[in-house]
Amino acid sequence: MRTDLGWDLDPSVTFLNHGSFGACPAAVLAAQRAWRDRMEAEPVRFMDQVLPGTLADARARVAAFLGGDPDGLAFVPNATTGINTVLRSLRFEPGDELLTTDHEYNATLNALRSVADRDRARVVMARVPVPPADPGEAVASILEQVTSRTRLALVSHVTSPTALVLPIEAIVAELDARGVDTLVDAAHAPGMVPVDLGSLRAAYWTGNGHKWLCGPKGSALLWVRADRRERIRPLVVSHGANEPLDGRERYRLEFDWTGTGDPTGALALADAIDWMSTQDPGGWPGLMAANRSLALAGRDLVAAAVGLAPFAPDDMTAAMAALALPGRTDEGAARALHDVLSEFDGIQVPITPWPVRAARAPGAEPTLRLLRISAQRYNELADYERLAAVLPGRLAAE
Secondary structure, three states, X not given: OOOOOOXXXXXXXXXXXXXXXXXXXXXXXXXXXXXXXXXXXXHHHHHHHHHHHHHHXXXXXHHHHHOOOHHXXXXXXXXXXXXXXXXXXXXXXXXXXXXXXXXXXXXXXXXXXXXXXXXXXXXXXXXXXXXXXXXXXXXXXXXXXXXXXXXXXXXXXEOXXXXXXXXXXXXXXXXXXXXXXXXXXXXXOEOOEOOOHHHHOOOXXXXXXXXXXXXXXXXXXXXXXXXXXXXXXXXXXXXXXXXXXXXXXXXXXXXXXXXXXXXXXXXXXXXXXXXXXXOOOOHHHHHHHHHHHHHHHHHHHHHHHHOOOOOOOHHHOOOXXXXXXXXXXXXXXXXXXXXXXXXXXXXXXXXXXXXXXXHOOOOOOXXXXXXXXXXXXXXXXXXHHHHHHHHHHHHHOO
C-alpha cells in the first residue's frame, strides 16, 4: 500500500475496504481543522455571520462538481439520512407500491419498509440476476415489477453489497416515462463514477462525501429536483420553518440550519474535491479511470487464485468489485473469514452474506458469500497479491 500519497492509513494493514467508510487524506483533515479553529475562535460570529456565506460557497462548489443546481443541494450527515429524509417527507396510500431491488443496502431497505408499514403501502422487490448478463438485463428486471400502483423506486447507482454499477440514467428515464419517481441511492457514486444531476433528472438523489470524494466523515449530500422540493423537509425541524423567506426557498432555509452541529465536514468537502483532483494527471476523470483499472486487475488476480469467474461484467464494474466465494454462505462464516483475514493476515476487506437481511424473506438464509475489494489512489497491485496469496489457504481451512 502506498504510504507517500497523503493518507495516514496504518501501513501494517492492507486496506482494501475504502468502500465502507472511505479514508480522509491528511490535507483534507487539515482543511477541516482550519475551519474548526476558525469556528471555535468566535462561535457566535461564525455561526451567525460567517457560516451562511461559507456554506453557500461550499454548496456551489460541490454542486458544480455534480452538475446540479446548488439550490437543490443540501448537506446531510450521510446518505442513509438523505434516504430517510425523502422517505419520511412523502406520504403514500394503502396499497401503493414502493419498488426496489434485492441488491440494495440493508439500512435503506429498512427505511423503505418502515415507511411502507407506516402508510400500509407495499415494498416490491425486483430480483436482479446475480450477476446480470449486461446492464440492460438489470433495467428489464426493475421495469418488469412496475404496475399502476408503483409510486416510488429506490435504486442504487452503485450497489453496496454486490458492487454493480447500474445504468441509472436509463433506469430513471424509463421509470419517469411510466410516471414513477426515483430516489437514487448514490452512496458510492460521487468520485467513483461520473455524476451529472442536471442530465439525470431524478426526483431525489443522495450521495456520500466521505467515501470516494474522500471528504470528512459526516459529509453527505441530498439533491431534490426543483418541482419536488416543496414536499421535502429535514428530519429535524428548526428555525427555518418560519424564518422570513427574503427571496429564498423554504427548502433552503430549513436544510441550512437543523440545530447546532459541526458544519466543518460539509465546508471541507469542497476542499476534498479540489485536493483529489490533483492526485492524477487526468484530474477526476483520470482518477476514476485509474481506480477502475486497478479494481479490475485486483479482481482478476484474486479470482484466479481461488479459481473463480468474475462476478460482474466489466462494464458494470468501477472502483469496487465483488467475488462470490465458495463454501458456507451463512452470516457466521462471512464474519469468521473477515476476522481471520483482518486479525492474522492484516488485510481489511469486507466479506458479507447476500442477499442482505432486509432483502431476504423471513427465515431465509443467504445464498452467496461475497468478498468485495476496493481500489483507491493509495492502493497498488501488491495489495491484491497479498490477498490472493492467503485467501485460498483460509478458504481451505474452513
